[in-house]
Amino acid sequence: MATSLRFGPYEVSRFVDGIYKAPVGHLIHRQGEAALAAALARHEGETVDMDVNCFALSGPDGMTLIDAGCGTAWGAAYGHARAAMIAAGIQPAAVSRVILTHIHGDHALGLIDGDRPYFPNAEIWVPEADLGFFTSEAARKTLPPARQGGFDLAARLLDICGAMLRPIPTGKIADDVEAIAMPGHTPGHTGYLIGHGDHRLLLWGDALHVSALQADDPGIGFVYDIDPETAYSTRLKALAEVAEQGWLVSGGHLGGFFRVEREGDSFRFVPQPV
Template identity: 30%
Template sequence: MPSLFTRTRLFSALLAAQTLILGYTLPLSANAAPVAKQQNQVAGFYRMALGEFEVTALYDGYVDLDSKILTGASAEDIQSLLARMFVDSSKGVQTAVNAYLINTGSHLVLVDTGAAQCFGPTLGVVQNNLKASGYSPEQVDTVLLTHLHPDHACGLLNSAGQAAYPNASVYVPQAEADFWLSDEAAAKAPEPMRGMFQMAKQSVAPYDAQQRLKLYAPDSALIPGVSLVPSNGHTPGHSSYLFTSQNQSLLVWGDIVHSHAVQFAKPEVVIEFDIDSTQAKATRQQIFANASRDKLWVAGAHMPFPGLGHVRKEGAGYAWVPAEFGPLRSDR
């Protein structure tokens, strides 16, 4: 065995060679200064190709929901499904809020706009992420709203209360407008809901004043490559939008699902926010069946970001198959 002196010289030679070749030495002291942690998440956008269309998912933030607002199955079943997805519901169920920007080549379309300042500090960054993705609010020419709940419509306004998308026309289903923009409906609503009516009216007001608020019927033609899929129940005029390019289709379905851990396995589970829970349940079951059968791409406002994926039939219910991260490819 080499002597201690020989081993020490050998170690020193190896260390010198490492420094020469790699330009650094390994820390030899346990007291070395720690490397500062990076406290910021990556920008909240994700892109995928849909035929000739480009789809950009935009993260608005999250809200923690109480699992008790889910009904239609036993509390034990709901908790079991949440636990199966490693969700600790005692701290609230983290629920994302997403919007979707679709570049069709002739239109830059934003589906839903996020919550802006309406829901607190964990939400309201759609515009920041839109800019981070390489676009500007001024380039958006079409906004399609799935419905007029604040976490979908408040982002129509900037912090000054002006139109956040100054060159866009805003499309709202007629039945949705008839409810949320009606003074009569607001007066009849329970007191806790009345603020939502006010926020809906404020959100669309600048666009209405400039004749850029477009109310449409279920049989209306929107823009090329986009068709309407009525999906009411959650709200009276809740609507989904089907984008199609080169035989590929993406259904942007709004609030069909609020809890992916529970509602795919048990589509009969509804949420407190559903205005017509019976219709919302029937709509969800139909949308799931169609999306699974037709192998549609799906974009969900409250699915884990980026909220893009497929629906697969599984047993008596369904399962969510999220998109796999990868480069933009139009051949998938």
């Protein structure tokens, strides 16, 4: 089921592709193991469960997606966004562009259907810094094998969707859509600010994964962050700016649309009705 709100000319709908169960062992803390243990003292279970989201922007320039989920690449527990979008009247051929926050599987594998593009008529807009990084053999050698999946994915995207790819810079990329550099999770990780005036939405990809933990303690991160310290700085800056500006926020793994309130060194997420 999709949930939606309007920002500027766009009706923004959230689609859940599946639930990712991250092992607790994948969490890290910038101040070390003792700080992580204290932060997790009230957490129950061996996983941290989070939605895998993609977003549809319906506007005067057609249908745009922010991220594409992972399709069927990760098995039957995922790929639900495709059926949900069709049920909402969004056929794959009707999507005119897909804008990626970054090149990770749960955001980009949904672009691929076997050996063909799943959205046959879409341009695929990719942050130029991420595309540059994940197509660099020199950059690949800087990361351990477990963190090299983005390089293989970029190669696959180029092979199957190469003619559709368009590298994009930061700044205004469409009417009432601004690309904002939010590095750390990946070097070219990008958020998208949608709307104008006082009513805006920041789709921040993976700047923050789990509001229940990272709002209370932004020092918590995941091993998926390529540069954990930069990811922390980006996360803290994004939380503070969203709270100060009064923007709404969602992202790759948040369970809805939220307003953020600052409480000293911590933050509180207030769910917004849809």
